[in-house]
Amino acid sequence: MLSNDSLAKIDAAIAKYPADQRQSAVMAALAIAQDEHGWLSVPLMDEVARRLGMPPIAVYEVASFYAMYNLGPTGRFKLTICTNLPCALQGASDAAAHLRERLGVGFGETTADGAFTLKEGECMGACGDAPVVLVNNKRMCVKMVPDALDGLVAELKAAADRGEGATGAAEAKEASGR
């Protein structure tokens, strides 16, 4: 399931650790696998386990422990907004309410068109720049007041319509339709 490009990235991660500690690369390997496939299915995690010489259960444990791994399909763009106290004091509660209304979904839900999944996040270590929204784990958007959120949503919606963003969106659409 993993492309040669992903396998090369995983090998580069393995090389960071002592030769007898391949398991140390599991977090990186899962992130790389998720970047390619959108979410971590059991067969995908099993492939990571084989690559690292780990029991599959040890890989599932890691995947389910850390919040940024997707254990099911998501929309093309996963938006995670921090609502913790420092951010809340600087407009994040308004921003979160605005996003929910604008997308028409609650936290943990995916829009019917499969474009967006909305998540409530915990501290991202960027409180001075609140409100903070993370797009697909990698792109941090700061000072996301409602106007800026509208701009971001419009930009990402257009990208989703062009077929960009995470794969797995069709399955997410199906899931949200049930």
Place this chain on the structure above:
Amino acid sequence: MNAPSEFLDYGPDAVLMAGLTGRNWRLADYVQRGGYDALKRILSERIPPEQVVAEVKKSSLRGRGGAGFPTGLKWSFMPRNFPGEKYVVCNSDEGEPGTFKDRDILRYNPHALIEGMIIGGYAMGCARGYNYIHGEIWDVYERCEEALREAREAGFLGKDILGSGFSFELFNHHGYGAYICGEETALLESIEGKKGQPRFKPPFPASFGLYGKPTTINNTETFASVPWIIRNGGEWFANLGRPNNGGTKIFSVSGDVARPGNYELRLGTPFATLLELAGGVRGGRRLKAVIPGGSSMPVLPADVMMATDMDYDSIAKAGSMLGSGAVIVMDETRCMVKCLLRLSYFYYEESCGQCTPCREGTGWLWRVVDRIEHGKGRPEDLDLLNSVADNIQGRTICALGDAAAMPVRAFIKHFRDEFRHHIDHGRCVVAPYQ
């Protein structure tokens, strides 16, 4: 990478962050600022490792991650002559709500951290280091990868550094969203490719750390302070602050201030000065409460804070802790029950589930504060909260339990009337924030 924020003015006392524009983060810029001079001097003059540790001790540098443990003393715990691998690890898993200083060091001055870690490796006889970077800051991780490439190419990392015979390799490890990995032994488990669940101590990492080998873990800001200490002397650094509170400290100011951001001040500077630097309370409102050291530390009322200086010992005397230097400011319009509710949810959400008092207790704290906030509080609830806090604090493997309990106690202690009003009348004494 986000465009540089307007807060690159870290204040008149800045040392670590002086002269940073947001664009001058590369190795050549750092060298121009005197970077890597400390490392070059240590290696060319063959300064004995013991002397490096002694200089750090003399500086009164205390851990900048939260616990405030003397760094030189921590370094001296490492068994220098232990045969085999030893590790130096940086904790850049910055997730304590209110704290965002390490992110600025990593993206605007990454070579200060790299130089500090190499010096640490030299002083403690380690040949390998890891920098554990918070999961949510991918672009910062990528910049740190680039900075390591630069340092390798320049010969500051790798085998036989600058022809000295000393070899040291350094790698970044990217986290993926778990507050608990800021706890140093959970962080080690995480690097080992496991769930980030803290280890029982003792043994401490200095004897049984990463891969079971002797390991020292320090915070980003702690390591980044080391080059300045070596360059200018421990005494110079100590004199920047106060006795037992050496140096400057980066304070992350968030919440109800006009200019949230990072400000680097000499330890011992009055809180009032910091508040003024951050533009004062937003909208000219009155100050109500401050959490002076990150969300895990006890909240203090305005009058106490306005009479307090910002250093480890002064904040402790005032009844809280300096922690990571995250200053969360709340103005007169804030409902203390609602503020505590969000924090209690955070600890419930982030408990790793290993110890029963924390796993179950954090849920109790959250649910009881939640019912008070939503007008369903019971007369006995404040006693119940204190009792649950009692049964968590000091009864868990790591400090997350304490971190969940301490805010609850302090909010109730200082704002009891407000909690009572919620319970008796089912609503706030102030209009809640939206």
